[in-house]
Amino acid sequence: MGEQRQGSDRYGIRGTARGSAPVPLSVLDLATVGEGLTAGDSLRNSVEIAKVAETRGYHRMWVAEHHSMPGVASSSPAVILAHLAAYTRILRLGSGGVMLPNHAPLVIAEQFGTLEALAPGRIDLGLGRAPGTDGATAAALRRTDSLREAGDEFPRQLAELTRFLDDDFPDGHPYTRIHAIPGPVQGSAEGGVQSAGRPSVWLLGSSGFSARLAGALGLPFSFAHHFSSANTIPALALYRESFRPSEVLDRPYASIGVGALAAEDPAEARRQVLSGALGMLRLRTGRPGLLPTPQEAEAYAFSQAELDFVDSWVGDVVHGDPETVRTGLDELVARTGADELVITANTHTPAARLRSYELIADVYGFPKDATVKAGGHVTGESAAG
Numbered sequence: 001m002g003e004q005r006q007g008s009d010r011y012g013i014r015g016t017a018r019g020s021a022p023v024p025l026s027v028l029d030l031a032t033v034g035e036g037l038t039a040g041d042s043l044r045n046s047v048e049i050a051k052v053a054e055t056r057g058y059h060r061m062w063v064a065e066h067h068s069m070p071g072v073a074s075s076s077p078a079v080i081l082a083h084l085a086a087y088t089r090i091l092r093l094g095s096g097g098v099m100l101p102n103h104a105p106l107v108i109a110e111q112f113g114t115l116e117a118l119a120p121g122r123i124d125l126g127l128g129r130a131p132g133t134d135g136a137t138a139a140a141l142r143r144t145d146s147l148r149e150a151g152d153e154f155p156r157q158l159a160e161l162t163r164f165l166d167d168d169f170p171d172g173h174p175y176t177r178i179h180a181i182p183g184p185v186q187g188s189a190e191g192g193v194q195s196a197g198r199p200s201v202w203l204l205g206s207s208g209f210s211a212r213l214a215g216a217l218g219l220p221f222s223f224a225h226h227f228s229s230a231n232t233i234p235a236l237a238l239y240r241e242s243f244r245p246s247e248v249l250d251r252p253y254a255s256i257g258v259g260a261l262a263a264e265d266p267a268e269a270r271r272q273v274l275s276g277a278l279g280m281l282r283l284r285t286g287r288p289g290l291l292p293t294p295q296e297a298e299a300y301a302f303s304q305a306e307l308d309f310v311d312s313w314v315g316d317v318v319h320g321d322p323e324t325v326r327t328g329l330d331e332l333v334a335r336t337g338a339d340e341l342v343i344t345a346n347t348h349t350p351a352a353r354l355r356s357y358e359l360i361a362d363v364y365g366f367p368k369d370a371t372v373k374a375g376g377h378v379t380g381e382s383a384a385g
Contacts, residue, residue: 010247011199011200011248012092012121012122012200013200013202013220013248013249014253015059015060015092015340016059018364018365018366018367019057019361019364019365019366019367020365021329021364021366022333023338023340023341024059024340024341025059025329025340025360025361025364026058026059026060026061026255026340026341026343027049027050027053027058027060027062027342027344027357028061028062028063028257028342028344029046029049029050029061029062029063029064029074029344030063030064030066030344030346031045031046031063031072031073031074031080032276032291032348033070033071033072033073033291034291034293034348034349035291035296036293037290041350042350043083045353045354046080047084047087048350048354049354049357050084050087050088050091050093051087051088052354052357052361053091053357054088054370054371055368055370055371056357056358056361056366057367057370058091058357059092060092060094061084061091061092061093061094062093062094062095062096062124063081063084063096064095064096064097065095065097065098065102065128067102067137067138068137068288069288070290071288071289071290071291077095077097077098078095078098078111078112078115081095081115081123082114085115085118085119085122088119088122089371090370090371091122092122092124093115093123093124094123094124094202095112095125095126095127096124096204096222096257097125097126097127097204099128099130100128100129100154100158100161101154102138102141105157105160105161106164106178106180108161109161109164109180109183110180110181112125112165112198113165113181113182113183113199114182115199116182116197116198116199117182120197123200124202125165125199125200125201126202126203126222127202127203127204128203128204128210129154129205154213158203158213160175161201162201163175164178164179164183165180165183165198165199165201166198167179167180167183167188183198184198200220200248201219201248202214202219202220202222203221204221204222204223204224205221205222205223205224205235206223206228206231206235207228207231207235208231208234208235211235211236211239211242212238212239212242213242214242215240215241215242215243215244216242216243216244217244218244218245218247218248218249219246220248220253220254220255221252221253221254222254222257222342223236223239223254223255223256224256224257225256225257225258225316225332225336226258226259226317226344226346227257227280227316229316232256233335236254236256236336239252239254240252240254253339253340254338254339255338255339255340256332256336256338256340256341256342257344258318258329258341258342258343258344259273259276259316259317259319259343259344260317260318260325260343260344260356260360261273261317261318261319261345261347261353261356262320262321262322262325262355262356262363263319263352263355263356263359264321264322264359265321266319266320266321266324268352269319269320269321269356270314270319270320271294271298272294272319272345272348272349272352273314273317273319273347274294274297274310275291275293275294275296275297275347275349276317276346276347276348277297277309277313277314278292278296278297278300278310279291279292279346281309281310281313284309291347291348293348294348294349318332322359322360325359325363326360326363326364329341329343329360343360
């Protein structure tokens with residue numbers, strides 16, 4: 001065993017494969033809200049997950065933008081990330097992702113420039129082009145009914161956002177005199193001492209569009225294997241085939257989101273995963289709500305069509321006792337060639353999610369406190385400020 005750094009890069013994108021893990025492991029948190037719980041309960045659990053992720057040596061923790069979903073409290077990633085930054089010191093934090101067509105690029109540049117100022121060198125800006133919600137809610141967010149047009153403008157919006165982050169609009173451009181602040185302009189202004197650093201930009205996707213674009217731009221790419229597993233290998237192949245070296249990366253770097261849940265008792269892992277599957281079934285059939293309890297999921301009378309969906313969904317979640325989860329994650333890396341796994345646990349019970357990340361760290365032999373070596377130990381409220 002040991003720790004292997006997978007190359008170096010300008011923005012700290014590549015992580016460390018700790019213990020016996022084949023690649024760096026990271027966390028994707030949806031701030032899931034279960035029945036009988038509040039959004040506050042869920043967000044407090046997100047803080048505890050961030051603490052565990054940092055202490056045990058996970059590389060990064062991302063939160064994902066969703067809207068109008070009662071069971072998901074992560075509608076405002078930048079707000080959540082600022083809160084998590086107050087409780088961590090070395091863990092990378094980011095969006096997995098922010099849905100770019102929902103926002104003005106300048107606003108995103110300002111939000112993530114602020115996060116970079118709060119947690120220098122630790123911020124990832126993962127971007128998607130899907131709405132992260134239903135069409136009506138997307139229209140309310142974007143103040144337009146032209147949802148397809150907004151998605152098709154993604155490359156232009158991405159270029160504009162990147163210009164704001166780098167503060168490098170060319171002379172004569174309408175935005176030349178507009179600056180995203182906090183940002184690089186403060187370091188170049190007279191008397192300025194601010195770092196010119198900025199968040200690392202990732203493209204996220206569940207199909208080939210963003211894979212090809214990320215490759216062409218030489219950006220890191222993260223694929224949503226956890227809800228689009230049939231497209232994983234084709235999308236990663238397209239990304240690698242399309243990749244052109246850039247100032248950001250000299251070679252491809254692809255992570256994949258994967259649903260995984262470990263528990264001492266495999267039956268309990270199954271119960272927790274089933275509650276997430278029932279919640280997803282309701283979402284996909286236009287009945288979004290709080291995540292049902294494991295007891296409700298076990299008692300639910302599934303129709304044959306519903307059972308087919310649930311079986312397919314559960315089959316894509318790596319779950320069971322820690323050794324079973326380890327084997328499943330190792331096989332997934334071997335099959336896809338992913339450079340990093342971003343693990344998400346979409347379950348009802350906060351304690352089960354938290355315990356799962358501990359068990360996965362244990363089975364791979366992660367350090368008990370990765371912050372000691374890094375000199376960044378954080379405990380409780382003393383992290384704030």
